Amino acid sequence: MAHEETPEHRLADLGIELPPVPPAAGLYAPAARSGSQLYISGQVPRAADGSGVAAVGKLGQDVTVEEGAALARLCALQALAIARAELGSLDRVVRVVRVAGYVASAPGFTGHPAVVNGASQLLLDVFGDAGRHARIAIGVAELPAGVPVEVEFLFEVA
Template sequence: MPGTVWTDRLAELGIKLPSVPPPAGAYVPAVRAGSLVFTAGQVPFVDGVLAATGKVGAEVAPEEARKHARTCALNALAAVDALVGIDAVVRVVKMTGFVASAEGFTGQPTVLNGASELVGEIFGDAGRHARSAVGVAELPLGVPVEVELVVEVS
């Protein structure tokens, strides 16, 4: 979408970026290195409250986890916006997602599609990214999913 102003696209989609969740440790939500912004892993905080805890495939259904992945991606984009402004995004380069998985759960890519599809809705072709979807035994604060982004900015 050449010439797109991403704030206009967000408004068109009816998406409002949330406030950046405060770090749960000794780190910052996002860091710029040259033309890249790296976000810290973002968990499904909504208005300062965790939206869910538990493992996917046990306490958390995969479709519910997919929605939480979308929330994580919104929080990551909020961190980018707070650092450089969302309109500075040239493209989304990489997404890494972690899914707290019950034994035998192998649907991590489907869960992370919630985040990837959101990025695609917002950024179109500039949102097409490389991705890793990793199943893990536990995540911080007991959350079911965590997402981090690398974006190229102008």
């Protein structure tokens, strides 16, 4: 018997296990809820073993677009872990409202949207049409700990 297509079921169907909720790295909360909005603080890609960041470097110099997209996807997985911890279930996400991606870029690099697509594609895979969101992809000189990408998220929740 087929099950209802919910975000939690889609995660299972895709064989995705969410990582542990990453700790805040400063004087902020990993998430803040205001009414029906859940803001997820900027996520940097963390190493699976908890030893620190997953990568350092700049796009267009040390990191390829494909590697950057995989790191943005990891940021989205971490955000989903935080959302699940806050809400109890990703099935309470009504829609993804906005994604903001920051890409540490070497001079002349302009492929920011392709990098942030790594996060956007995961959200579409997990939430279907409700995962289509407004977005910005910005190139920056430096990011915390030298990571190549940082992504923040805004969800509408029930």
